[in-house]
Amino acid sequence: MSSYSGVVVSDQWLQSQFTQVELRSLKSKFISLKNQNGKVTAGDLPPLLVKTKAFRETYKEEEVKEILGDLGTDFSNEMDFEGFLKAYLNLQGQAAGKLDGPKNSSSFLKATTTTLLHTISESEKASYVAHINSYLGDDPFLKQYLPIDPATNDLFDLAKDGVLLCKLINIAVPGTIDERAINTKRVINPWERNENHTLCLNSAKAIGCTVVNIGTQDLVEGRPHLLLGLISQIIKIQLLADLNLKKTPQLVELVDDSKDVEELLSLPPDKVLLKWMNFHLQKAGYKKTVTNFSSDVKDGEAYAYLLNVLAPEHCSPATLDVKDPNERAKLVLDHAERMGCKRYLTPKDIVEGSSNLNLAFVAQIFHQRNGLSTDSKKISFAEMMTDDVQTSREERCFRLWINSLGIATYVNNVFEDVRNGWLLLEVLDKISPGSVNWKQATKPPIKMPFRKVENCNQVVRIGKELRFSLVNVAGNDIVQGNKKLILAFLWQLMRFNMLQLLKNLRSHSRGKEMKDADILNWANRKVKGTGRNSHIDSFKDKSLSSGIFFLELLSAVEPRVVNWNLVTKGESDDEKKLNATYIISVARKLGCSIFLLPEDIMEVNQKMILTLTASIMYWSLQQVTDESDGSSSPADVNACPSTPDASPAPSISGEDESSSLSGEVSNESSSLNGEVSNLSIDDAASDSTVSSQLENEVSSLPE
Numbered sequence: 001m002s003s004y005s006g007v008v009v010s011d012q013w014l015q016s017q018f019t020q021v022e023l024r025s026l027k028s029k030f031i032s033l034k035n036q037n038g039k040v041t042a043g044d045l046p047p048l049l050v051k052t053k054a055f056r057e058t059y060k061e062e063e064v065k066e067i068l069g070d071l072g073t074d075f076s077n078e079m080d081f082e083g084f085l086k087a088y089l090n091l092q093g094q095a096a097g098k099l100d101g102p103k104n105s106s107s108f109l110k111a112t113t114t115t116l117l118h119t120i121s122e123s124e125k126a127s128y129v130a131h132i133n134s135y136l137g138d139d140p141f142l143k144q145y146l147p148i149d150p151a152t153n154d155l156f157d158l159a160k161d162g163v164l165l166c167k168l169i170n171i172a173v174p175g176t177i178d179e180r181a182i183n184t185k186r187v188i189n190p191w192e193r194n195e196n197h198t199l200c201l202n203s204a205k206a207i208g209c210t211v212v213n214i215g216t217q218d219l220v221e222g223r224p225h226l227l228l229g230l231i232s233q234i235i236k237i238q239l240l241a242d243l244n245l246k247k248t249p250q251l252v253e254l255v256d257d258s259k260d261v262e263e264l265l266s267l268p269p270d271k272v273l274l275k276w277m278n279f280h281l282q283k284a285g286y287k288k289t290v291t292n293f294s295s296d297v298k299d300g301e302a303y304a305y306l307l308n309v310l311a312p313e314h315c316s317p318a319t320l321d322v323k324d325p326n327e328r329a330k331l332v333l334d335h336a337e338r339m340g341c342k343r344y345l346t347p348k349d350i351v352e353g354s355s356n357l358n359l360a361f362v363a364q365i366f367h368q369r370n371g372l373s374t375d376s377k378k379i380s381f382a383e384m385m386t387d388d389v390q391t392s393r394e395e396r397c398f399r400l401w402i403n404s405l406g407i408a409t410y411v412n413n414v415f416e417d418v419r420n421g422w423l424l425l426e427v428l429d430k431i432s433p434g435s436v437n438w439k440q441a442t443k444p445p446i447k448m449p450f451r452k453v454e455n456c457n458q459v460v461r462i463g464k465e466l467r468f469s470l471v472n473v474a475g476n477d478i479v480q481g482n483k484k485l486i487l488a489f490l491w492q493l494m495r496f497n498m499l500q501l502l503k504n505l506r507s508h509s510r511g512k513e514m515k516d517a518d519i520l521n522w523a524n525r526k527v528k529g530t531g532r533n534s535h536i537d538s539f540k541d542k543s544l545s546s547g548i549f550f551l552e553l554l555s556a557v558e559p560r561v562v563n564w565n566l567v568t569k570g571e572s573d574d575e576k577k578l579n580a581t582y583i584i585s586v587a588r589k590l591g592c593s594i595f596l597l598p599e600d601i602m603e604v605n606q607k608m609i610l611t612l613t614a615s616i617m618y619w620s621l622q623q624v625t626d627e628s629d630g631s632s633s634p635a636d637v638n639a640c641p642s643t644p645d646a647s648p649a650p651s652i653s654g655e656d657e658s659s660s661l662s663g664e665v666s667n668e669s670s671s672l673n674g675e676v677s678n679l680s681i682d683d684a685a686s687d688s689t690v691s692s693q694l695e696n697e698v699s700s701l702p703e
Contacts (some may be wrong), residue, residue: 014085019226020215030084040079042068045087067091120224126150127344127357128231132164134342135171141184142167156222159231161188162196165219168231169200172238173207175598180566181585193220195561195589202588205404206595209233232356239363240269243276250372254279262481266416273362277306280371284309293362294353300328303350307335310371314338325351336361340368391483393597397608398490400595405430414490419481420446421455424489428462431497435462452479459489468492516610523549523613526556526620539609545602546570547579550612554586557620561590576602587612591619 007023009015018026033048034040046064068087079087129150136142141163148154158164166182181199183192197216204211209230218226242248245265254275255264264272270293277290286305290296297303304319319331329347337343341364345357399411407426411417418424422444429436440458442451456475463470469492477485516539527534527549534549543549547570555562566582568575580598587594592615600608 009082009085014082014089017089018085019213019223020217021213024215026085026088027081030081040084042077042079042083042087045079045084049088049091064091120228121354121356122150123346123349123354124232124356125155125224125228127349127360128228128235129155130342130344131235131360132168132231136164136167139167153222153224156224156227159227160220160222161193162200162219165200165230165234166196166203168234169203169207172234173241175581176207177203177588178581178585180563180582181589198591199585199589202591202593203585204230204234205593206400206588207234207237208400208403209237210403210410235360236356239360239367240273242367243269243272243363248370248372250370251276253372262416266413268410268412270359273359273366276366276370276372277302277362280309281305292355293358294355297358298351298353299325300332300350303332304328304335306365307332307339310365310369311335311339336365339365341365391487393600393605394487397595398487401494402427402490404593415481415483415486418486418490419456419479420444420452421457421459421475421478422446424459424478424493425455427493428459431493432462432466435465449479463489463492466496468496519610519614519617522617523553527552530556532556539606539613540604542604544604544609545576547576547583547601550583550601550616551579551586553613553616554583554590557616557623558590561586573602583612587616590616592616 007020007027009018009023015023029048030040033044037044045068046061049064067090129148132155133147137146139146145154145158148158161183163182163184166177166179170177170179177199183196185192188196194216197219200219201211201214201216210233211230214226214230219230243251245251245261251264251272252261254272255261264275267275274290274293281288281290281302284305286302288296288302290302301320308315308319314335316331316335319328319335322328322331326347329350332350333343333345333347341361344364345354345361349357350361395414399414402411402414402423405427407423407430409417409423409426411423422441425436425438425441429438437458441455442448446452446455453475456478458475459478460470460473460475463473468489470489473485473489478489520536520539524535530552532552534543534552536544536549548567551562551564551567555564568578570576570579577598580601583601584594584596584598592612594612594615596605596608596612599605601612
């Protein structure tokens with residue numbers, strides 16, 4: 001397998017303004033236009049640019065032409081790719097001004113990467129460096145490079161081989177990556193480095209990070225704004241991991257009755273943190289309500305009250321009497337340090353209202369001392385509200401799938417977030433464009449209950465039009481949070497997404513619809529082709545629990561990816577878990593974006609087993625297709641097969657990348673969304689979820 005070098009632009013400054021995902025998508029459109037017209041002139045640009053996601057709501061074609069004309073553009077002149085990029089940047093600069101500047105792109109989640117201004121916060125960098133030094137300082141491999149000096153760019157240089165990011169993910173969610181799969185040699189080759197970054201990005205998706213517009217090449221280049229954006233998300237996930245009833249049932253003290261508990265379950269972790277903070281502030285006699293981690297805390301008063309009620313033994317009476325906000329912020333940090341909080345931010349960060357750093361600070365205080373009671377009655381009630389293990393796994397899988405679709409709403413809890421119907425309408429519109437009548441839909445927040453029912457009734461109506469099995473199902477069932485029904489409906493959504501893509505790929509697959517049996521046969525043939533004797537009869541085959549079959553399959557599609565010295569016989573539960581953990585990390589390192597857990601392999605969860613097999617199949621078939629296509633394909637020029645660069649790139653032609661069948665790998669990431677989508681049509685295997693990537697895969701089957 002050859003290593004990937006990315007789209008290279010001779011002008012280094014120009015290249016620095018774009019991510020690799022953006023460059024691949026833009027170059028693909030440029031080449032496509034060139035192939036249609038024989039050459040590209042400046043006059044070809046206005047109709048193309050107004051269809052892009054970035055500009056279609058900002059400009060009309062005449063305005064684009066006028067702006068380019070004002071820049072002295074000769075519309076008859078032939079244009080090369082770099083000229084096209086410069087025109088795109090110029091237009092984006094005008095768009096930013098027209099919209100009163102770009103939105104802040106430093107937020108932890110759903111951060112949209114701009115291509116005009118890539119500024120980084122030195123305070124945030126220093127805070128993240130302090131966090132890394134604290135949590136990874138004793139790591140056997142990294143301790144030779146730590147501590148990092150925040151005043152330098154050592155953080156970005158150290159991140160270039162991928163080891164630091166993989167280790168940081170494991171700190172945030174222990175056990176996500178099998179460290180045996182990380183290439184940790186002192187000097188690694190480009191192929192191994194790319195493997196580390198592929199493993200990092202696929203694992204980041206698996207813990208809930210948004211990696212849109214981040215590709216392996218961006219990490220190899222150590223692009224500061226992208227690295228800090230990813231690191232901030234990973235650290236946030238770590239800091240907020242306990243802000244839920246499952247991990248901290250004492251949080252039930254924040255609410256009074258079961259209805260409020262349901263509301264608490266639906267809140268994202270940062271909102272739970274605010275609720276916790278206000279709960280203690282109210283007890284302390286603070287008159288205001290804190291609604292954010294920036295302007296509401298920048299005077300330091302809320303912090304002073306909070307710390308005084310949580311750790312009165314360390315309080316300084318002078319804190320509230322101080323008039324100067326900077327001095328008060330300093331006293332607050334001194335107080336926090338005395339109660340055991342590490343100092344990751346400065347008084348200036350508090351006074352300036354740095355939302356990321358203030359959120360991290362409050363999360364630290366929560367971890368150190370949450371001040372909640374251990375009322376056994378309330379805690380037992382909270383424990384009753386949690387789901388069983390299997391339901392929780394399915395909810396996690398659906399949540400990650402929906403979030404990877406790139407829709408506007410970010411899902412925190414599937415069962416709660418679907419109840420107003422809006423999220424399901426967004427998913428339906430994504431996988432079946434035009435199916436939703438938005439004039440009859442109500443956008444959250446929705447105060448009137450009947451509006452939620454209307455939304456959910458439309459969801460059910462569209463589901464029936466798409467021939468889903470919805471006998472005796474009404475919109476009110478979704479509003480009431482019927483978990484079994486919600487899981488069944490989401491499964492059918494994923495299966496529909498899969499089958500629609502396969503239908504559009506018939507020209508490539510000779511009209512043959514793929515079923516789970518095709519995936520099973522492919523896997524058996526692949527393993528048999530290497531001379532091994534392993535064989536499975538179905539995706540429920542109990543022999544799969546040892547992990548040996550999957551390791552042989554991974555080795556069959558890429559011989560060098562499995563280190564057989566690390567493989568156990570898979571006889572005891574401990575050996576099975578070692579193999580299962582290794583399988584998941586090796587598959588992600590290869591380029592498979594999968595959401596299953598080691599327990600799914602050990603217990604032979606049919607749904608997840610099919611997903612894993614399909615993802616490996618997709619990767620393998622994609623390699624064959626890319627090699628057979630050669631370098632003449634426009635998509636090939638820009639695409640990095642099998643790497644998670646496949647996050648949805650901004651659509652340059654205005655089409656929805658996730659539904660597009662262009663074969664570009666920017667589409668591959670979107671199809672990942674369908675990763676949990678099942679290829680099985682028969683109900684016996686209906687729980688199996690399969691990568692939507694597979695859908696494209698099938699398209700890539702050689703004739």
